[in-house]
Amino acid sequence: MNEKILIVEDEFIVANDLKMILKKGNYNVMGIASSATQARTMIAAKRPDWVLLDIILKGNETGIDLARELAAVKIPFLFISANTNQSILEAVKKTGPYGFMVKPFREKDLLVMLDIARYRHKIENQQELKTGEIEQAAPDFGEIIGQSPNLKEVLHKVSLVAPTDTSVLITGESGTGKERIAHALHKNSDRKNKPLVVVNCAALPLSLVESELFGHEKGAFTGANSLRTGKFEQANGGTVFLDEIGELPLDAQVKLLRVLQEKEIERIGGNHTFKVDVRIIAATNRNLEKEVAEGRFRLDLYYRLNVFPIELPPLKNRKDDILLLANHFLLKFNKANGKGITGFSDKAQQQLLQYSWPGNIRELEHLIERSWLLATGHEIDSIELPADSESLGETAPGELSSLEDMERKHIMQALQASGGKVFGSGGAAEMLKIPATTLYSKMKKLGIQQEHY
Numbered sequence: 001m002n003e004k005i006l007i008v009e010d011e012f013i014v015a016n017d018l019k020m021i022l023k024k025g026n027y028n029v030m031g032i033a034s035s036a037t038q039a040r041t042m043i044a045a046k047r048p049d050w051v052l053l054d055i056i057l058k059g060n061e062t063g064i065d066l067a068r069e070l071a072a073v074k075i076p077f078l079f080i081s082a083n084t085n086q087s088i089l090e091a092v093k094k095t096g097p098y099g100f101m102v103k104p105f106r107e108k109d110l111l112v113m114l115d116i117a118r119y120r121h122k123i124e125n126q127q128e129l130k131t132g133e134i135e136q137a138a139p140d141f142g143e144i145i146g147q148s149p150n151l152k153e154v155l156h157k158v159s160l161v162a163p164t165d166t167s168v169l170i171t172g173e174s175g176t177g178k179e180r181i182a183h184a185l186h187k188n189s190d191r192k193n194k195p196l197v198v199v200n201c202a203a204l205p206l207s208l209v210e211s212e213l214f215g216h217e218k219g220a221f222t223g224a225n226s227l228r229t230g231k232f233e234q235a236n237g238g239t240v241f242l243d244e245i246g247e248l249p250l251d252a253q254v255k256l257l258r259v260l261q262e263k264e265i266e267r268i269g270g271n272h273t274f275k276v277d278v279r280i281i282a283a284t285n286r287n288l289e290k291e292v293a294e295g296r297f298r299l300d301l302y303y304r305l306n307v308f309p310i311e312l313p314p315l316k317n318r319k320d321d322i323l324l325l326a327n328h329f330l331l332k333f334n335k336a337n338g339k340g341i342t343g344f345s346d347k348a349q350q351q352l353l354q355y356s357w358p359g360n361i362r363e364l365e366h367l368i369e370r371s372w373l374l375a376t377g378h379e380i381d382s383i384e385l386p387a388d389s390e391s392l393g394e395t396a397p398g399e400l401s402s403l404e405d406m407e408r409k410h411i412m413q414a415l416q417a418s419g420g421k422v423f424g425s426g427g428a429a430e431m432l433k434i435p436a437t438t439l440y441s442k443m444k445k446l447g448i449q450q451e452h453y
């Protein structure tokens with residue numbers, strides 16, 4: 001029990017007695033005041049959790065005067081007094097105390113009274129919190145569409161963690177809405193009026209990781225022609241969203257870890273460190289535990305980030321959301337382009353529900369856009385679905401694969417050959433002779449995920 005109790009009692013011996021009993025009962029006695037004035041000063045310096053009040057005090061104010069003020073600022077209190085005069089008791093009742101004990105009392109009397117009072121106070125607080133929750137604006141989930149139990153569970157987690165400063169790690173396949181969730185977390189936090197700075201770790205060229213994140217002084221290195229503030233500095237007071245954190249090179253992971261631990265940064269070429277106040281949200285479509293096991297991700301950084309994990313389910317496990325999302329995108333395109341397509345035919349709906357959605361919501365959005373453009377009637381008759389990734393490579397003889405399918409197949413072969421490595425020497429990007437960032441965006445576009453290769 002760490003509750004702080006203030007004793008307001010003018011008789012030194014009684015006050016001291018109370019203090020001993022409370023200490024024995026494991027309470028923290030924050031002080032003894034012998035007058036209302038003295039009590040006010042102490043309360044102003046440190047808010048007590050409970051106040052024990054005598055009625056007659058030094059000075060011309062009584063404990064009842066003080067009680068009215070305590071009630072106004074919602075500090076709970078109990079009276080301890082020898083004075084049981086009827087008119088005084090009436091005045092006492094009106095202040096709403098949590099109890100009244102008549103002096104002299106036994107040690108046990110006091111501790112039991114306090115215990116019951118604390119219990120009642122706790123219950124009242126919980127009820128107040130609950131009604132407060134109802135009155136409070138519901139969390140703002142922007143345009144996060146979906147009704148499936150899986151998504152509801154995610155949104156419940158978001159509403160719990162959003163108002164705190166806890167680091168959140170969002171995992172899930174590509175296109176499941178990780179970035180959306182990151183925005184929702186920021187928007188529902190006290191930091192919402194401060195910046196949300198997005199860092200795409202996959203798109204950071206290795207040589208610039210540090211200067212991007214932490215900034216550099218003018219002249220820090222060749223080409224550093226002016227001072228540059230890093231993402232952490234830009235986000236001060238707000239949130240840094242480290243997207244695709246699984247792609248961050250090991251060197252940069254060490255530096256990031258230091259910032260997360262020390263909460264201070266140093267610009268490259270600078271000679272001092274300074275504090276930054278940022279909340280960290282990270283996202284990845286990689287299995288970070290596997291990355292750790294295979295030595296590509298630091299365990300200590302993983303623990304730092306994985307304080308509150310939120311896993312986004314793939315679209316195929318949110319079947320209830322498919323048509324909702326499809327309609328949402330349809331309306332969005334209608335609104336933007338003034339073409340009034342009213343819905344999907346039964347056939348199109350069946351197609352949408354049966355497809356496995358390897359590229360998740362992003363793929364759905366693109367497909368609806370394409371179907372919307374192609375539609376000539378008042379509804380979308382059918383959807384031109386790509387070959388399901390499960391049946392990839394099973395082109396019937398004489399049938400030509402689309403360029404997209406060929407590209408997907410080719411990239412997957414390279415990834416299989418590189419053992420899943422995208423970047424660096426021996427990585428798929430090197431084999432395909434394209435920059436890793438280009439490969440990465442192609443993989444995203446084609447819905448290629450780790451479990452596919």
Ligand SMILES: Nc1ncnc2c1ncn2[C@@H]1O[C@H](COP(=O)(O)OP(=O)(O)OP(=O)(O)O)[C@@H](O)[C@H]1O
Nearest residue numbers: 143144145173174175176177178179180285361362
């Ligand atoms: N619940 C949702 N309701 C409406 N649109 C959504 C929802 N979830 C995601 N989207 C849309 O789907 C697309 C993909 O979402 P997002 O970019 O957040 O995915 P991601 O998980 O970050 O993907 P990646 O791992 O590829 O970066 C975006 O256009 C986003 O606006």
Ligand SMILES: [Mg+2]
Nearest residue numbers: 178179243283
């Ligand atoms: Mg993303």
